[in-house]
Amino acid sequence: MERGRPRNFDPDIALDRALQVFWRDGFQGASLSTLTEAMGINKPSLYATFGDKESLYLSALKRYRECESAHHGQVLDTEPDARRAVEAFLHSCVRSLTDPAKPGGCFVLNGTADCGQVDTPAAIQVALRQALRVSETMIKERLKRASEDGQLPANTDVSALAAYFFTVLSGLGVQAKSGASRVKLFSVVGAAMRGWPEPER
Amino acid sequence: MERGRPRNFDPDIALDRALQVFWRDGFQGASLSTLTEAMGINKPSLYATFGDKESLYLSALKRYRECESAHHGQVLDTEPDARRAVEAFLHSCVRSLTDPAKPGGCFVLNGTADCGQVDTPAAIQVALRQALRVSETMIKERLKRASEDGQLPANTDVSALAAYFFTVLSGLGVQAKSGASRVKLFSVVGAAMRGWPEPER
DNA sequence: GTAAGATTATACTGATCGGTACAATAATAG
């Protein structure tokens, strides 16, 4: 066992609680008192374990990407048929976006809208944009693979197509945040999939 | 002329300045000192003319809808061909969303993402949701007209189609806020229009 | 046992928040 008084909380659980708060309230909107209450710890414990508010947010973002984003990415990569993969990916995202057990919407997208705000630290803005870029790239890589597999017309612009699906995904996040139902968003995914390039006819 | 000392600022201009600040910083992120500095007035003048921060925000939202939203709506309603109308509408929105002279993104969408935050007054959340709903309804009404004009396949679900285009629009707003270029968003609009229902073939 | 090390809880810091009291100022009304 370690020297000194042992901490009487689990840092992983505390970080998950902090993630929930940031997800719901944003960086600016989440106050230290709200955070410490949700995490069940005091401010000195928070600062000793996670650093300041900015680095706690960055840790929460990392956790979000490892848990939420990674799961959807797996769906995207596993399904062999690219069209079905993208559709399943969007469905997976919609399920998460509208999960009543979660704060609503997407942590990264919610944060991005918050981002222009005066006092948001530059490191957070950079991390959020990078997270968006990574997600879009994930879709693009999947489409590129589909193109190499002959699952897309030869002249398909995979970057543009990825940008399209990622924009739809962003819109789904906003709609979810504003209270749209899961059924409605599923229907939107169905409409969006009609943007999938048809073979020459 | 009126009794008493005349005010030495134009309320309309001051409101426009406040709109810019709220658009950029959100309700929570816009501080009274930032607002008064941008508006060129003092706090007592602000409170005497516009009421408190909440009612100032609601006035700014109203102004936004009258200026920005109304313009795009006109584009949507004017063009007789429904498909071209929707495309022109989205292009008009993209031009606004990526206008370097504007704060970036959409006032309403930026605000919506901010909205779950703890201290956002209920009246603001209601007004933002209503603004979203009105925009979606605007699209739906246009599609309904198109359906009655025989410009859409008979079995088209105009509500679902409107939800789709509105979701795309929401996504465009997020992408613009995160710095996507106008060219890229135009390309996304092109891809999104492929979701327009084709006649039976 | 006692000393050392790490975490705890509490109380505090200076700054900023939204909002307001108050007195000086600038106009009209008589």
Add this chain to the structure above:
DNA sequence: CTATTATTGTACCGATCAGTATAATCTTAC
């Protein structure tokens, strides 16, 4: 001119913000 009315600038209010100093507490090392 004086009185009235409304806006102005300044200084202030209590509350809350992010972050920290301090001391009590709990553990291991010896």
